[in-house]
Amino acid sequence: MQVIKIHHPFDKKLIPAGSIVLAMGFFDGVHRGHQAVIARAREIAHEKRLPLAVLTYDHAPGVVYRQYKGGFKYLSTVNRKLELLDELGVDLVYLISFTSSFASLTPQQFVDQYLVSFHAQTVVAGFDHTYGEAKEASMALLPKYAAGRFEVVTVPKLTEDGTQEKVGSREIRQLIDSGKVEAANGELGYTYQTTGLVVHGLARGRTLGFPTINVEHPQEERLPGIGVYAVTVKIGGKWYKGMASVGHNITFGDGNQLTVEIYLFDFQQMVYGEEVVVRWYKYLRGEKKFDGAEALVAQMKRDEHDARRKLSKI
Structure with missing residues (x-):
């Protein structure tokens, strides 16, 4: 797959010659709704014997519009x-x-300078996709801006279990x-995953008989909410089963920073400095403050039993 990075205004010499079928969207998470858009575009590309291209963005448009306090956490970097x-x-x-100068384009300028310059023969997007202010940059209005220069295909809403609630990034x-x-994985169409670096922690798990790896995640990645989960972790090309705790270690004191600690089953290696991938399968329980180490260990044994049972089906 070829990736061409575009900064507005761009040099048209960057654009390959020849017509394409173009799917467009921000596609955070590339969930089942997005997959339906790309699948429709792929069908058209095969019918027309044209390359399948995607127009997407390097960060959320809302970052430019100052919509997110404290930064934006992505489903997919x-x-x-x-x-x-x-x-x-x-x-x-x-x-x-997605810069301020790019955001200043009118819908007509966006169509003329981007979709037409990209040699799009067909443009495909979801029913709620916009390329500017919604009232003047909807999919319903795109044929007017296209003026016959390309075909417009709008993919309808993908709903869950026959309900009217759409499969969408916000909901996920x-x-x-x-x-x-588990519900998020169902709407994504795959198992949610994050990345991180194995760093040194306080080594309490080792003294409890549950040695953990501490994973420091990139700030822009979205971590699951506080709790204990059944997970798998990829280290050096191999996947290991385990259970992860996202929390503040409240048993050992208040005010601790948020950490991700993962106990890998039947695993004895030293892996500090390793870049890992974590796949999140099932929520086991919330964070709880225990009276002491003995009660915590008893709960962790139950957690391990539950996690092994869940992961045995993978």
Whole structure:
């Protein structure tokens, strides 16, 4: 898959010659709704024997519009998004830097300078996709701006279990934040994952008989809500089963910073400095303050039993 990074205004020499079918969207998480958009675009690309391209952005547009206090937490970072798009059979990605100058384009300028310059023969997007202010940059209005230069295909809302609630990034973020990773995985269409670096912790788990790895995650990645989870961890190309605690270690004191500690089953290696991938399968319980180490260890044994049972089905 070819990735072309675009900064406004861009040099048109960057754009390959030849027509394309273009799917567009921010695609945070590349969930089942996004997959439906890309699948429709892929069908058209195969019918027309054209490359399948995607127009997407390097960060959330709301960052420019100051919509997020404390920064934005992504379901998929840029690298993860590109990985997912590659798995879906995309040939070319236009990765646009969403800047103030780009945001100042009118809908007509966006169509003329981008969609037309990209040689789009067909443009595909979800029913609620916008390319500016919603009232003047909706999918319903895109054919007017296209003026016959390309076909417009709008993919309808994908709903869950026949309900009217759409499968959407906002809804999935809420599920992740509340610890409902199984439901989030169902809407994503794959198991949610994060990345991180194994760092030194306080080594309390070792003294309790549950040695853990402490994973420091990038600030822009969205961690599941506080609690204990059944997970798998990829280290050096191999996956290991375990259980993860996202929390503040409240048994040993108040005011501790948020940490991610993972106990890997039947694992004895020293892995400080390793870059790892964590897949989140099931929420086991919330964070609880125990009377002492003995009560904590008893609970961790129950957690391990529950996690092993869940992960045995993978």
